Amino acid sequence: MDSPPVVRPGIEVLVADSSHLIEGRRVGLITNRSGVGRDGTSSIDLLHGHPEAELVALFAPEHGIRGTEAPGAAIADERDAATGLPIYSLYGETRAPTPEMLAGIDVLAFDLQDIGARYYTYVSTMARAMTAAGRAGVPVIVLDRPNPIGGLAQGPVLHPSFASFVGLYPVPVRHGLSAGELARLYRGAFGVEVELHVVPAAGWSADRWFDETELPWIAPSPNMPSLESATHYPGTCLFEGTNISVGRGTPAAFQLLGAPWLDGEAWASGLTEVAGAGGLPGVAVAAATFTPESPGDGKFGGRSISGIRLTVTDRAVYDPVRTAVAALLVARRLTGSAWEWREEHFDRLAGTDRLRLAIDRGASLDDIASEWAADLAAFEALSRPYLIYPR
Numbered sequence: 168m169d170s171p172p173v174v175r176p177g178i179e180v181l182v183a184d185s186s187h188l189i190e191g192r193r194v195g196l197i198t199n200r201s202g203v204g205r206d207g208t209s210s211i212d213l214l215h216g217h218p219e220a221e222l223v224a225l226f227a228p229e230h231g232i233r234g235t236e237a238p239g240a241a242i243a244d245e246r247d248a249a250t251g252l253p254i255y256s257l258y259g260e261t262r263a264p265t266p267e268m269l270a271g272i273d274v275l276a277f278d279l280q281d282i283g284a285r286y287y288t289y290v291s292t293m294a295r296a297m298t299a300a301g302r303a304g305v306p307v308i309v310l311d312r313p314n315p316i317g318g319l320a321q322g323p324v325l326h327p328s329f330a331s332f333v334g335l336y337p338v339p340v341r342h343g344l345s346a347g348e349l350a351r352l353y354r355g356a357f358g359v360e361v362e363l364h365v366v367p368a369a370g371w372s373a374d375r376w377f378d379e380t381e382l383p384w385i386a387p388s389p390n391m392p393s394l395e396s397a398t399h400y401p402g403t404c405l406f407e408g409t410n411i412s413v414g415r416g417t418p419a420a421f422q423l424l425g426a427p428w429l430d431g432e433a434w435a436s437g438l439t440e441v442a443g444a445g446g447l448p449g450v451a452v453a454a455a456t457f458t459p460e461s462p463g464d465g466k467f468g469g470r471s472i473s474g475i476r477l478t479v480t481d482r483a484v485y486d487p488v489r490t491a492v493a494a495l496l497v498a499r500r501l502t503g504s505a506w507e508w509r510e511e512h513f514d515r516l517a518g519t520d521r522l523r524l525a526i527d528r529g530a531s532l533d534d535i536a537s538e539w540a541a542d543l544a545a546f547e548a549l550s551r552p553y554l555i556y557p558r
Contacts, residue, residue, distance in 0.1 A: 171370070171375065172369075172370035173369075173370050173381070174205075174313060174368060174369065174370040174371045174375070174380040174381065174382060175205060175368065175370060176203075176205070176278075176310065176311070176312050176313075176368050176382065177202060177263075177278065177309070177310030177311040177312060177347070177365075177366040177367060177368055178202065178203075178204055178213055178214075178217075178278050178310045178366075179204050179205060179213075179369075179502060180209045180310075180366050180367065180368070180369050180557040181276075181308070181310055181366045182213055182214075182217060183455055185256060185366050186217070186220070187507065188274065188308055188364055188366070189214075189220035189274060189276075189287075190217065190219045190220060191215070191219065191220070191271055192220055192221070192273035192274045192368060192372070193220075193221050193223045193271060193273045193274075194208065194220050194223065194272070194273070194275075194276055195220050195223065195224040195225070195264075195268075195269070195272040195275045195276065195305075196223065196224070196225055196226065196275075196276045196277075196278065196303075197223060197225075197226040197227075197228065197257065197275070197276065197277045197278070197279065197292065197293070197296055197554075198210050198211060198226075198232070198278045198279060198386055199224065199228060199230065199231065199232050199233040199234040199279060199387065199390065199525070200232075200233050200235075200275075200349045200387075201234060201279055201280035201385050201387035202278035202279060202310075202385075202394070202447070203282070203383065203385060204390075205381070205382060205383070207383050207385075210276075210278045211225065211247070211250065211281060211289055211291070212249075214276070215250050218509045220250065222250070222480060223252065223271060223272060224252060224253050224254075224268065224271075224272060224451060225247055225253065225254045225255070226253060226254070226255050226256075226257050226264060226268070226275075226296070227242050227251050227254050227256050227257060227258065227290070228257055228279060228288065228289050229242070229256055229258040229288045230242075230244075230294040230379070230388045230389065231258075231288070231389070232247070232254050233243075234364075234385075234386065234387055234388055234389070235389055236389075237389065237463040237520070238388070238389070238390070238463050238464070239463075239526075241256075241257040241258065241259045241260075242257075242258045242259050242361065243256055243259060244246065244259075244375060246255050250347020255268045255528065257292050257295070257296065257411060258288075258292070260383050260441065261499075262292065262295050263295035263296060263298065263299040263433070264292075264299045264300065264303075264486050264510065265299070266270055266303055269299065269300065269303045269305050269501075272305055273305070273306075274305065274306050274307075274308060274348070275300045275305050275306070275307050275308070276298060276307075276308045276309075276310055277293050277296065277308070277309045277310060277346070277350075278310040279292070279293070279346070279387065280312050280315070280387040281310075281312070281314065281345070281346045281349075281387075282294065282314075282315055282340065282387065282391060282397040282400060283314045283315060283316040283317070283343070283344075283397065284317065284340060284341060284342070284343060284397075284401040284404065285325065285333070285334045285338050285339065285340050285341075285342055285401075285428065285518070286333040286334060286340070286400075286404050286516055287400075288332055288333060288344070289387070290346055290349050291332045291335050292334050293353075294349075294350075294353050294359060294482065297350065297353060297354070297359050297361045297363065298359050298360075298361070300361055301359065301360045301361030301362070302360075303319070305394075305493070306361070306362040306363070306366075307347055307350075307362070307363050307364070307397040308360050308364045308366060309343050309347045309350045309363070309364070309365045310348055310366050311347035311348075311365055311366060311367050311368045311555070312345065312368055312382075313345065313368050313371045313375065314343065314344060314345050314378055315376065315377035315379060315380070315394055315397050316341070316376065316377070316394075316397055316398050316401075316480075316482075317373055317375070317376050318344075318373025318374060318558045319343050319548060320339045320341060320342055320343040320359055320543055320546060320547055321339060321340065321341040321400060321401065321486050321488045321543070322339050322341050322402075322488030322489075322490070322543075323339065323341030323488075323489070323517055323518055323519055323522060323538070323539050323542065324337050324338065324339045324518065324539070324542035324543065324545075324546050325337050325338055325339075325518030325519070326378055326408060326412075326518055326519045329353065329514055329515055329519055329520070331515045333515050334347045334515065334516070334518050335388060335472060335523075336352075336353060336357045337357075337518075337546070338352075338546065339542070339543055339546055340401050340402075340488050340516075340517075340518070341368075341487065341488060342481070343373070343485050343549075344550060344553075344554075345365055345368065345373075345556065346457065346557070347366075347367060347368075347555055348365075348439055348550070348554055348555050350363055350365060350367060351370050351553035351555070353390050354550065354551075355418065355555070356425070356549055356550075356554055365555065367555050367556070368556075369417075371556055372556050372557040372558070373554075373556045373557065373558045374557075374558065377393065377394050377397075378394055383417070383533075385544075389422070389463065390415050390420035390421065391421075391461065392418060392420065395404075395419075395422055395478075395479060395544055396419065396420055396421045397421075398482060398485070398487060399421045399422055399477050399479070399487050399491075400421045400481050400487070401485035401487045401488055401491075402487030402488045402489070402491030402494075403421045403424060403477070403487070403490075403491050403494075404421065404516060405465065405488075405492075405495065405513065405516055405522075406424055406491070406515065406517050407490050407509075407512065407513075407516065408508065408510075408512045408513025408514070408515075408517075408523075409495075409498075409506070409507060409509065410466070410473075410505075410506070410507035410509075410514065411424055411425065411426050411427065411429075411466075411474075411498060411502075412424065412425050412426060412459055412462065412466040412467050412472060412474070413455065413464070413465070413466075414458075414459070415459060415462040415463050415464050415466065416459030416460045416461055416462030416463070416468060416517065417457050417458070417460070419444075419457075419476070422476055422477055422478070423455060423457050423474060423475070423476050423477075424473055424474045424475050424477075424494060424498070425455065425456075425457060425467075425472040425473055425475070426466075426473075426474065426505075427467060427470060427472050427473070427537070428503070428505050429472075429473050429498065429501055429502065430473060430500065431454030431455055431456065431473040431474050431502065432454045432468065433452075433501060434454070434474065434475050434494070434497055434498060435453060435475050435502060436495050436503075437450050437497035437500070437501065438452050438475075438494060440496055441493045441496050441497055441532050442493050442495075442532060443531075443532065443533065444482060447486075447489070447490050447493060448484040448485065448487030449479060449480055449481040449483070449484040449486070450477055450478065450479055450480060450485050450487075450490055451477070451478045451480050452475050452476070452477055452478075452490075452494075453475065453476050453478070454473070454474075454476075455473075455474055455475055455476035456471055456472070456473050457471070457472060458470065458471045458472070459472070475494065477490065489532065489536050492522070492526070492532060492535055492536065493532050495526050496526055496529070496532060497528075499526055499527070500529070507522060510523065512536075521525050521538070522535065
């Protein structure tokens with residue numbers, strides 16, 4: 168049996184095969200520590216040392232250029248110590264490049280590792296940058312990377328009235344696209360006007376997960392330590408819109424859920440009941456006790472709390488969104504009067520208020536999930552012309 172092809176991220180394809188896109192041009196680069204080649208060399212270094220182009224500015228998304236700042240923390244402009252280049256913040260006073268930032272730039276490149284969930288703000292940074300660059304007449308190059316969790320689309324599709332920086336366009340929670348495919352979709356279906364070039368990740372197909380690419384996993388943000396966390400994130404991130412911990416401040420963020428008043432054993436057994444005959448395929452749920460240390464969300468720091476841990480057993484059939492909704496239904500019942508919705512944030516994450524209202528009235532898991540089917544099918548049809556990779 169032949170070995171699968173070597174996967175090369177877009178930055179390597181650019182410098183090796185597509186340098187005409189930057190030849191003789193002044194380049195701005197949106198990136199952080201996740202923007203690297205196969206050997207771990209940063210995209211900043213690969214472009215700064217390129218003989219045919221001039222890297223003139225860097226742009227930082229949420230979590231900063233080093234990917235280490237707390238979630239939601241404003242990022243300041245600074246100067247890169249290694250190259251002396253200005254670093255403009257795209258997660259502070261502005262979330263899109265200003266005309267002043269784009270002055271003196273001939274082409275704007277994007278190289279960040281997305282993780283396949285609508286909420287993850289790097290693709291919103293990409294969309295806002297595309298819009299701003301289009302207005303300024305600056306072409307955009309997306310240096311593509313694999314979607315770490317593959318090509319499946321799952322969960323509710325965002326309703327436009329709930330658009331925010333954790334979801335700008337009608338895309339499902341787990342979108343199944345690469346950043347480059349999303350960029351093509353934004354331009355082709357959602358009206359973002361810009362001259363766009365996507366440099367694909369060579370050798371990748373959407374059925375290959377990140378650990379099948381031999382690319383280095385570099386946590387793209389502080390609470391995304393592993394592919395396991397990224398796999399659960401499209402579901403468990405919904406708990407950010409409640410007063411339940413998602414394990415921030417532990418080595419297993421988004422794999423853990425808990426609160427001081429919950430009984431992990433009762434929660435785990437309740438999931439089996441809520442899931443019904445269909446069960447929750449592809450995941451093991453076990454009671455767990457954990458202690459968040461200096462959690463970025465401020466939930467229960469230094470306190471031992473009870474809850475559950477999710478472990479993927481068969482990712483080909485695992486639906487993290489359906490599983491998280493099951494967990495929400497049980498936690499809502501077990502918590503009683505201690506339950507708190509962060510309503511606006513939860514609805515932004517879900518892309519609708521229908522999910523929160525259904526959980527409040529105790530709707531069945533199957534009834535909730537069945538509502539997503541038609542919108543998911545429509546999204547898959549809409550996105551099909553913009554796909555790059557085999558599925």
